[in-house]
Amino acid sequence: MTTTSAAPQKKRLTTSAMIASFADPGQKTASAPFGHALAKLAQERPEIVGLSADLAKYTDMHIFRDAHPERFFQMGMAEQAMFGAAAGLAEVGLVPFASTYSVFATRRAYDFLCLDIAEPNLNVNIVGALPGLTTGYGPSHQATEDLAILRGCPNLTIVDPCDSVDISQAVPQLADHNGPTYLRLLRGQVPTVLDEYGYRFQLGKAAELRTGRDVVFISTGLMTMRALQAAARLEADHVDVAVLHVPTIKPLDREAILRVARTDRLVVTLENHTVIGGLSEAVASTIAYAGVGSRVVPIALPDEFLAAGALPTLHDRYGLSTDAIVSKVKAELGGLTASVDPAPPTV
Known part of the structure; x- marks a missing residue:
């Protein structure tokens, strides 16, 4: 009797949609910068506590x-209860950092954030992972409108960091801040970019990372990394681009924005957020209220629910990739549009 050996089992493939990473291949990264920064800070400050909604x-x-297991509270999948508990901890002098996904912190638990935390101006730090288009899971997990939801909340400070440097330096300042904060968290293997620019995070302040005569990028979050990449690419085409990084969305550094906008340069905003209610509208209103005549070109996500899929594909599709930024700027400037192969003749 002959026997047949069992076919070797194939390794189960993991779809790229499950990997929430926007780092480029081979890029310098730091692992879990938020977690390490918070653990380090807690060694010096016994009042620091952490909460999680099962994430x-x-x-x-x-x-x-x-x-610090004795200072960690697992609240389960109950963001409303977690925010209420964090408010109570802050009332007795502790400094809580409460973490969940951004969609759950904003869509699900806004009323608790607003009335339990922001209205009494408590030092509670909300940490929201997967902001904007940093996951391929689709609309249930893509917090593309969190800034629009939260910018209208009084007392709330909002930070959108670019990289591991921003996150590591922001954590102590958020703990020191007198009032509630919301951090758009970049997690896992986070790119390290800003160390090459002599940068220091300052809560409420923007930083000009490079100067340029032709175009000024006003960017926030991971899009500052893309702005710097696009600026380097455009330099090869003799387009000189300045980059102003705006890590604090609220309060906005209006003086810095007006300083770079009061020129005849093309002003382009870049954000990992819907074009509605985020950085572009904040910059545009700042310029309009000041009577500055600069036109603002937004690079942002469209006002729609986004598709699921692999992040590189989605960033290309929705205009957040470096290639898309370069093409957009060339089109706006005119005469520098990327060459496109002509369509094949019809037969």
Whole structure:
């Protein structure tokens, strides 16, 4: 009797939509910068506590949990209860960092954030992972409108960091801030970019990372990394681009924005957020209220629910990739549009 050996089992493939990473291949990164920064800060400050809505591993809060288990609170999948508990902890003098996905912090628990935390102006730090288009899971997990929701909340400070440098330096300043904060968290292997620019995070302040005569990019979050990449690419075409990084969305550094906008340069805003209610509208209103005549060109996500899929594909599709930024700027300037192969003749 002959026997047949079992076919070797194929390794189960993981779809790229499940990998929430926007880092370029081979790019310098730091692992879990938020978790490490919070754990380090907690060594010096016993009042620091951490909370998670059953997502510690996916918000890098597990680093803090493992270092300070007696000061970590697992609240389960209940963001409203977590925010209420964080408010109570702040009322008795502790400094809580409460982590979940941005969609749950904003869509699901806004009323608790607003009335339990922001109205009494408590020092509660909300940490929202997967902001904007940093996951391929689709609309249920893509927090593309979180800034629009939260910018209208009084007392709330909003930070959108570019990279691991921003995050590591922001954590102590958020803890020191007198009032509630919301951090758009970049988690996992986070690119390290700003260390090459002599940059220091300052809460409420923008930073000009490079100067340029022709175009000024006003960017926030991960789009500052893309702005710097696009500026370097455009330099090869003799387009001189300045980059103003705006890590604090609220309060906005209006003086810095007006300083770079009061020129005849093309002003382009870049954000990982819907074009409605985010950085572009904040910059445009700042310029309009000041009577400055600069036109603002937004690079942002469209006002629609986005598709699921692989992040590189989605960033190309929705205009956040470096290639898309370069093409957009060339088209706006005119005469520098990228060459396109002509369509084949019809037969």
